[in-house]
Amino acid sequence: MLITLLQVIESAINEIVAKYKKMMTTIARNIIKDEHLAEDIVQISFIRINKNLKKIDNVNSAETKNYIITITRNVAFSMIKKENKIQGNVQFIDEDRFNNIEGEIDIEVFKDKYGFNDDIVEVLSEINEMDKDIITLRYGAGYSCKEIAEIMEMSQNAVYKRCQRALEKLEKVISEKGGYIK
Amino acid sequence: MSSKRKAKKVMKLYGKEIIKQRAAFADSFSEEYVPGFRKIRYKRMFKRIALTMLILIMTLSLIVATANAVGIKIFNFSFFETSTHTELINENEKTSNGNTDCYYKPTVIPDNYSFITTDEIEGAEINYIYENDKKQNLVITESYNTDLTTMIDNEKCKISTEVIGENEIKIYAYENGRSVYLLQKGKTFIMIDGTLSETEFKEIITGLKIKK
Numbered sequence: 001m002l003i004t005l006l007q008v009i010e011s012a013i014n015e016i017v018a019k020y021k022k023m024m025t026t027i028a029r030n031i032i033k034d035e036h037l038a039e040d041i042v043q044i045s046f047i048r049i050n051k052n053l054k055k056i057d058n059v060n061s062a063e064t065k066n067y068i069i070t071i072t073r074n075v076a077f078s079m080i081k082k083e084n085k086i087q088g089n090v091q092f093i094d095e096d097r098f099n100n101i102e103g104e105i106d107i108e109v110f111k112d113k114y115g116f117n118d119d120i121v122e123v124l125s126e127i128n129e130m131d132k133d134i135i136t137l138r139y140g141a142g143y144s145c146k147e148i149a150e151i152m153e154m155s156q157n158a159v160y161k162r163c164q165r166a167l168e169k170l171e172k173v174i175s176e177k178g179g180y181i182k
Numbered sequence: 183m184s185s186k187r188k189a190k191k192v193m194k195l196y197g198k199e200i201i202k203q204r205a206a207f208a209d210s211f212s213e214e215y216v217p218g219f220r221k222i223r224y225k226r227m228f229k230r231i232a233l234t235m236l237i238l239i240m241t242l243s244l245i246v247a248t249a250n251a252v253g254i255k256i257f258n259f260s261f262f263e264t265s266t267h268t269e270l271i272n273e274n275e276k277t278s279n280g281n282t283d284c285y286y287k288p289t290v291i292p293d294n295y296s297f298i299t300t301d302e303i304e305g306a307e308i309n310y311i312y313e314n315d316k317k318q319n320l321v322i323t324e325s326y327n328t329d330l331t332t333m334i335d336n337e338k339c340k341i342s343t344e345v346i347g348e349n350e351i352k353i354y355a356y357e358n359g360r361s362v363y364l365l366q367k368g369k370t371f372i373m374i375d376g377t378l379s380e381t382e383f384k385e386i387i388t389g390l391k392i393k394k
Contacts, residue, residue, distance in 0.1 A: 019212070020208065020211070022211050023207070023208050026211075036335060044319075047299075047311070050301075051299065062205035065204055065205045065207075065208035065209075066200070066201040068208070069204045069208065078317060082318065083358075104203060104204075105196075105199050105203050106203075114195055116192070120192060124192075124196055132200065135193055135196065135197055136196075136200045136201060136204075137197075138197065139193040139194045139196070139197035139198075140194070140196070140197025140198045140200055140201045166193070167189050167190065167193060170189040170192055171185050171186050171188075171189040174188045174189055174192075175185035
């Protein structure tokens with residue numbers, strides 16, 4: 001039975017590698033702009049995915065695809081921070097370099113689809129990359145703060161605070177300016 | 183509807199929309215999205231295999247002819263160096279059964295590093311992974327009885343050889359502070375990769391004890 005279980009785990013990770021390695025490399029390369037580091041990011045991401053394999057029910061589901069993209073992005077962002085530290089750079093990450101990450105939401109299309117006003121769109125546009133991943137896992141995929149903390153390798157408290165911060169900003173705009181939802 | 187509930191609803195829509203976009207992005211890498219792609223891919227794959235085989239045969243004949251001049255043989259591994267990377271090929275005699283007695287357990291690890299996990303392919307390879315408070319990784323890879331071919335970056339790095347204890351070590355020291363130490367204990371090939379000082383590397387190497 002144990003052997004069967006191990007075979008299932010191995011086949012799941014093999015399937016993930018076969019299906020998503022190319023996509024992960026593309027994402028990593030878009031973020032880090034370095035071929036060798038992109039490969040490192042993909043390898044580290046696979047180690048993290050393997051560690052949290054129990055969180056994947058269906059390799060082909062939209063949630064799994066988001067989960068894999070999130071881990072790859074997270075590892076890439078950590079790598080940028082690490083590289084900046086090694087080079088002694090203390091500047092903050094330039095958010096502009098993430099503007100062309102593929103597979104991301106077009107906020108204007110999203111606004112028109114649901115009829116949100118500009119104030120809501122402004123709050124959503126200001127959400128940084130890490131918070132965006134956390135919000136997507138929390139509100140989009142329905143993961144608990146504890147699960148997100150394991151995926152993002154951060155404290156549960158930090159996850160909760162980041163969600164709350166974004167929610168409070170949005171709540172304030174809606175209560176003051178009346179965000180419109182169709 | 184209260185503003186709090188509205189905010190949560192917006193967040194849910196936002197989160198679900200991102201998942202939808204990301205899933206579509208992931209699907210764009212899938213073969214089924216391009217009709218006839220699979221056929222073309224097989225053709226390409228066949229061409230690639232044929233080309234790789236040809237290159238391999240040519241390279242092998244060249245290596246056989248000039249092995250001592252081109253390849254540097256250290257331990258039981260052959261190092262083939264290019265301007266961008268070093269390729270290591272295991273020339274250990276292979277046996278049918280893995281012998282995990284030949285693994286070494288790291289007994290000395292720098293204080294600021296904590297153990298994260300081990301990743302083992304039974305009878306072939308084991309990775310010990312550590313991390314410090316700056317989220318820097320220290321990875322100790324041990325390979326035994328395997329078809330090992332490892333690539334190591336040569337760029338922006340100083341390559342040297344040193345003897346620590348009874349071990350001959352090949353050192354790749356990168357400009358960014360990271361180093362890779364390669365050594366062989368018995369038939370086990372050991373690679374230590376991390377951002378550590380020379381002393382710390384030496385302590386790790388001398389602290390490697392046969393795993394019982």
